[in-house]
Amino acid sequence: MSLPFLAKKPIDLPPIVSVELIQITEKTNIPFAPKAKKIIEKAKEKEKLVSEQAPPKKVKKIKPDSVPMPEDKVKKIEKIKEDKQNPEKIDNEVKQVSEFEKKELFDPNNIAALIDKSKEESAEAINKTDKVTQDQQKNFENAGLSLSEEDALKAQIFGCWSIPLGLPYNENLLVRIKLQLKPDGTVIKSEILDHARMNKPGQGFYKVLAESALRAVKLCQPLRVPTTGYERWKDLQLNFDAREMLEG
Amino acid sequence: MKRFLLILFFFILPFKAFALIEVDITRGNLNPLPIAVSPLSIDENSRKNFEKILKKKNIGSEISAVVENNLKTSGLFNPLSKDAFLQKPDIANLKPRFEDWSLIKAQALITGKVNFVNEKLRVEFRLWDVLAGKEMMAIAFTTVPNNWRRVGHIITDKVYERLTGEKGYFDTRIIYVAEEGPKTKRIKKLAIMDQDGANNKFLTLGNELVLTPRFNPTNQMVTYLSYFRNLPRVYLLDIETGMQEVVGDFPGMTFAPRFSPDGKKIIMSFAKDGNSDIYTMDLENRIVEKITNYPSIDTSPSYSPMENIFVLILTEVDTNKYI
Numbered sequence: 001m002s003l004p005f006l007a008k009k010p011i012d013l014p015p016i017v018s019v020e021l022i023q024i025t026e027k028t029n030i031p032f033a034p035k036a037k038k039i040i041e042k043a044k045e046k047e048k049l050v051s052e053q054a055p056p057k058k059v060k061k062i063k064p065d066s067v068p069m070p071e072d073k074v075k076k077i078e079k080i081k082e083d084k085q086n087p088e089k090i091d092n093e094v095k096q097v098s099e100f101e102k103k104e105l106f107d108p109n110n111i112a113a114l115i116d117k118s119k120e121e122s123a124e125a126i127n128k129t130d131k132v133t134q135d136q137q138k139n140f141e142n143a144g145l146s147l148s149e150e151d152a153l154k155a156q157i158f159g160c161w162s163i164p165l166g167l168p169y170n171e172n173l174l175v176r177i178k179l180q181l182k183p184d185g186t187v188i189k190s191e192i193l194d195h196a197r198m199n200k201p202g203q204g205f206y207k208v209l210a211e212s213a214l215r216a217v218k219l220c221q222p223l224r225v226p227t228t229g230y231e232r233w234k235d236l237q238l239n240f241d242a243r244e245m246l247e248g
Numbered sequence: 249m250k251r252f253l254l255i256l257f258f259f260i261l262p263f264k265a266f267a268l269i270e271v272d273i274t275r276g277n278l279n280p281l282p283i284a285v286s287p288l289s290i291d292e293n294s295r296k297n298f299e300k301i302l303k304k305k306n307i308g309s310e311i312s313a314v315v316e317n318n319l320k321t322s323g324l325f326n327p328l329s330k331d332a333f334l335q336k337p338d339i340a341n342l343k344p345r346f347e348d349w350s351l352i353k354a355q356a357l358i359t360g361k362v363n364f365v366n367e368k369l370r371v372e373f374r375l376w377d378v379l380a381g382k383e384m385m386a387i388a389f390t391t392v393p394n395n396w397r398r399v400g401h402i403i404t405d406k407v408y409e410r411l412t413g414e415k416g417y418f419d420t421r422i423i424y425v426a427e428e429g430p431k432t433k434r435i436k437k438l439a440i441m442d443q444d445g446a447n448n449k450f451l452t453l454g455n456e457l458v459l460t461p462r463f464n465p466t467n468q469m470v471t472y473l474s475y476f477r478n479l480p481r482v483y484l485l486d487i488e489t490g491m492q493e494v495v496g497d498f499p500g501m502t503f504a505p506r507f508s509p510d511g512k513k514i515i516m517s518f519a520k521d522g523n524s525d526i527y528t529m530d531l532e533n534r535i536v537e538k539i540t541n542y543p544s545i546d547t548s549p550s551y552s553p554m555e556n557i558f559v560l561i562l563t564e565v566d567t568n569k570y571i
Binding site: 144145150153154157158159160161162163164165166167178204205208209211212213214215216218219232233235236237238239240241242243244245 | 412
């Protein structure tokens, strides 16, 4: 008797948990989640880029360590020979020689030199990639509005948008409007992305909603946009979705 | 290596170009839409003619008042005060100065014109989107002058549908039971009125008790229960012709009538010897069909609007169970 009960309970529970999750996500602003995901994904990509170039760095580091061993021996032999004549002065020369010229004399040194060059190249490369990632970071930071900026804009449009209450809530009625803005937030151009749908027969509801969205944008002018970073928000897309309101 | 990095560099660059900021607007306000209903313009000659026929000083203003009242009672619109209007009706109908209308915070504007043509009332009206600065709708129709209130209702229906997406309900009528007289001698009459309370009219004289009037969803027929000669029976009444008839030839009491969603059948209860069952009658061929046959009291049947099924109250005599 006890087993079937146990088997039943877990079946009942999961849906309850999932419903709670949905509510939480709705309350905490779903729109941000996909953006956050994107940013995380992009950040991961950056890490990948760096990690791809990182391994050769390590390999090259190991090689120079291992190669100079014979070099050192040679240096020591030379040092011993020269130390007898001018111990102090020749020391410096020996160091210079060991660094540049002596590498050319022996095969291992050549390899070392090659490695050194590649090391320099890789270092440059790493610097470059570092720069790229920094730029990227700037781009990603600039890509979205901050939460407070977005909330300010949303709150403003919420107030302007009179939702037509006769619309059916079960249809896919999402109106996407692309805006071109001036630095002060006035709209230069507003364009409905699914414009063709507006004049199709049987899409009367979509037309009503699209017009109400356009009215909202016009009524809200100038939009409450951030004071800085005009480049990033000069083109803006607003997705008007009344389902949440109409269902509730 | 450098080439590879360059390629990689260009690969990454376009990300910047695609990063169009999207903002999701999932909420809006449910405040009534501010709308300006400009009085319909009318020329002097037409005005005089209508004044003679309808005894109304300015039929244009009267029609716009009907529209305004309809929009206000719907709760979805906020008709603005006419005192604030800056533009005259005749000019506004030709080409509104949208700045003037947006100044008083109107989002939509209704203008129009009334003419007296061949003894008939010709009305044209336009709905304007003030913020977009364009015309949303323009319709003209002609009717007999006495229909002027209906014209107002039809205009409201069109405007309502265009702005909310929902079909308007303004050009409709309500049938109801009017009661008058003291408690001990209460008179009940069948009455009908426009949805805004105008054009009230009594359909029965009040000699017998009338109950549960129901409109046919497709035409101007009404079914109701009348205690004519103290026998409660279901009657059918054609509002347009005034014709009245008993529904079916039942040897007892019939009650609780309703129309089917397609308006072709009446469903009701018939009681005989303490047992009531559900019957339907086809209005075209008058064929009566027995639907239930239980030893309980089956009453108040009602069709589901979508399916060909109905719900009913089923009372077991012994246990008093309701389904």
